[in-house]
Amino acid sequence: MTRARRESAGRPRRPTMVDVAREAGVALRTVSRVVNNDPTVGPEYVTKVEAAIAALNYRPDDRARQLRTGVTGTIGAAVRRIAEVNPELAAIERTARDSGLTLLAASTDFDEARERDILISMCRQRLDGIIVEPFGENHAYLQPELDAGMPLVAMDRPMSGVSVDCVMSDNASGIGIAFHHLHRHGHRRIAYIGDSERVFSGRERAAAFRAALRAHGEGVEGLVHPGEITAERVAAALETALRGPEPATALVTGNMDTTLTVLRQLGPQAAARLALVGFDEVPLADLLQPALTVVAQQTAEIGRTAVELLRARMADPARPVQTVVVPVALKVRGSGELPA
Amino acid sequence: MTRARRESAGRPRRPTMVDVAREAGVALRTVSRVVNNDPTVGPEYVTKVEAAIAALNYRPDDRARQLRTGVTGTIGAAVRRIAEVNPELAAIERTARDSGLTLLAASTDFDEARERDILISMCRQRLDGIIVEPFGENHAYLQPELDAGMPLVAMDRPMSGVSVDCVMSDNASGIGIAFHHLHRHGHRRIAYIGDSERVFSGRERAAAFRAALRAHGEGVEGLVHPGEITAERVAAALETALRGPEPATALVTGNMDTTLTVLRQLGPQAAARLALVGFDEVPLADLLQPALTVVAQQTAEIGRTAVELLRARMADPARPVQTVVVPVALKVRGSGELPA
DNA sequence: GTGAAAGCGCTAACAC
């Protein structure tokens, strides 16, 4: 009766294994064996079953298989942005695919509530594991899921409130490298503009820059400008850094958004004269004039490691929690080598 | 016994509705009602059940719900690249979310076999619908899925071998706009470099460019260069177009990859002198010198429409197949307004 | 209003 109802609703019923078994004249179990390539099935049965499958256009229902076996063969990635340049995500996808895992990717969109919705939904779907580029400030609500055995790995930033595996860049070294590169090219007043210190990486990078200034006996005043990345805030920071009594001759930007905002605020002429090293790779950096010197994160390595950590956790839920720090690399292209 | 085995394997068992019902001292059905916010449950039952849920850290298993109800609440997007700038995908995600649908995004990665694997896998998962940016040349293998009622929408390109809803840009108009813009700025020898004519959009755009040339009484020889987008091929095309006896004074590029390859091949100085209009928006187009004039696709509109078409198809499997053509828009920024 | 029982489509015991 259920069936009759559904058919009359307009949607054609899909054949199930039962239908295939009847069509082939074999038992349900045999069809299941053929579908799963069980080598212990007699070849004549294989032929019969495959014929029936083709005749009915049968497609196994993965949902039922997943419910029965308990595994989905799918891992989730909750990143701040899919649909933007995101080499970590690309590496995650590649690595997952190579491991025979399907990737379910979703954007948290810099929204704490949305991040929570997505993570909870992934848990309800009983995905085999989750990689998250955390955004929210408190993830204690995930503790029950972790207790229930859900494998979870943090990428780019650690999580607060729960203890999970994590892979991230060596932010402090990257800022140090940028500073020293400019210093070596003769600059003595070097300024920093970057993300808000409410954000983990913003905090780490601003602190590392202050440390670099102090290590060279320089004062900090007027040179370190963390904060929201808006045109107004960045313009004000540039004004302070470059127009004061002791103007900076070089600039380090703390992430890609900052770099682009700075370039747009300065305009092509001024930008071409300012020594600049950006943290994070920038698309088309090589086409700008001068081409942009950056400290690049090893994004492919980060994404790959995230999947490796996740797989290790899936294989052994009891293994100790691990944090992997990936080194960064300076890409010398021109803007960072301008003289003072 | 099964349970004991699984527990001994190290993975803690998650509580099910049965456990919640026992804990709360109510029937299974009542727990289901509470979980689904059925308003006909007595308030004291709601309290008891919610207490039990909290006590056990119960999370419903979506797989079981999906199997039972037949719907997943999830649509799939098989695009050529997630993890690259992909405004269509961003719009799909936004629109899907606004409709209460989860998005499962996967990269076909310009690989026909992979596209096939992904689409078949999405069908096996019985997703509620699929949006595909088709890459392969023959999708007849999807016919059984369509017959079985799987809603499917093509984006950016039509599909061959099956008849499905489609949303795409007005390629021909876009090329015409680019040509006329350069023509209006005094150029008479205008060349075209673009994607291979094996690709649908490459075919449409090259044909439109030839038509524009002819409409202005110009010859075609040496001016139209469709083909693979490699540094060598583009360099050769540039050589032919710009260094011949009648060198072109302006150039139309057929997609983003072509535009970037041309800019890299020319180098900053030569690029700054060539009148250029690109098809497709380019990241950081405003930061180049001169800023890049492009024919931009209305990507947000395309992604939104793809979801709308899919939802319409899900609601009414019998509705006639529809193709939506979205207009393009010229973005005047500098490179396309250089004199001859 | 609530509760018992059937069943979504599949896989895994177990006997044959």
Added chain:
DNA sequence: GTGTTAGCGCTTTCAC
């Protein structure tokens, strides 16, 4: 080797 049976965790008839 193959067939029968139970059950994954949930929703949904139906009687109460």
